[in-house]
Amino acid sequence: MRYVDLLSFGPTGWGDDLWTGTKLTLHLAVVSLGVGLIIGLLGAGAKLAPNKWLNRLGDAYTTVIRGIPELLTLLLIYYGLQFGLQGALALLDTPALCAALDLGAKLDSLGLEAANASICTDEPVEVSGFAAGVIALSLVFGAFATEVFRGAILSVPGGQLEAARAIGMSRALVIRRILLPQVWRFALPGLGNLWLVLIKDTSLISVIAFDELMRKTFIAVGVVKEPFLFFGVACLVYLAITGVSMIAFNRVERWASRGVRRV
Template sequence: MEEALTLLSFGENGWGDTIAKGVLITVSLSLATLPFGLIIGFLIALAKNSSEPSLKLAANIYTTIFRGLPELLTLFLVFFGVQIGLQQLLKLMGFDIYIEVNSFVAGMIALSLVFSSFASEAFLSAFRGIPQGQYEGGYALGLSRFQTMALIILPQLIRLALPALGNLWLILLKDTALVSTIGLSDLLRETSIAARVTKEPFLFFGLACLIYLVLAMISSTAFTRIERWSKRGEVQR
């Protein structure tokens, strides 16, 4: 027991510092990915809900690709593909420069693409749950399309899509473990290194499980409170 506490302690003899940094990277990557995934997902849902056939087709192709590809493959395509693409572009311009894409940025882009493809379906279902009369009521009040969307539709949209988005957030939190494959020092990578060096895999991987469960519990509690807050104006039956 004392040996385990020593290994998990902070300082020269323990791995607490590096594991804490890994937790910070995991949480930071998730929080950095979330707004981009939500914005792109919302725009994709708007395109799917549009009457323009070309927009619908482009949005359907986007979601088919990134919902169909494994998350790890998407991550590799972004991390290695962007590097190769930029280098080839610079060669065409006469520059022979080696470019290495930041693993945090690559992870954020890849996870945003995957998250947005699923979030778009959550937003689309929410759009279909809002009666057409809500739009007509906004126009009857003299509101523009943008004002109707921002003031009437969007608040209802968030409330309807929130349960699905909460589930997607938990999936995103777990998917951040994939970035350890491209060298980012997240929670899983740091605990893996500690397990190999100390020959204590059960201790450190068990700690990783516990930390992920704690993060999931905190997230679930936060989303429950947000959902309760979003329904504060509903009539109690």
């Protein structure tokens, strides 16, 4: 009964906290997925572009990001953003600029007291853990997705693209009607694996005190001193998320492969 009470919802249990952490984990993962897919498509386009400078840029991005541990990428972005923003504000002398433009009062009148405190004073800049997490996870996901999309684009038979151009299709129409539908079909298995990795990588954000599932679990363990219980529950939650995700991706793959003869 004690374990049930510890995991219950309400003032005496930790169910509310774990549920809140799970929602934040999913929110972080979904936003990072969307941004990462865009980065991956742009990266694949850069690596396959006829311009050699775009090729080098795409190669440099994937080489650097894939060669650095995800945790180190997160820490560099989190502390680097704070350092960069603090330096930029000091360079612009924002307190004097705000005083000259009466910007502080204007921000306060708009209900932006936090922005006023960050911009118009000498207080240290604090970067949102959610923002740093999204940037870091999106860059990592995008680097691996770049290679997935590049391979998928190269898997589309070139004869189909040439035939589409021969009948007068514009480049944009060829991409929309011929290339992208098949690219998604080829890329979905790889993207599904990257999504599962992304779900697990969200646990790294706990090191910068963002209250996702792993952070909430550590807090509960520190207070109640029941590590096996709470870490076991966190394990089940992650397994449930990945299980549902695998079912969803399998269905999407079948939908994307409709009409394709299986050998």
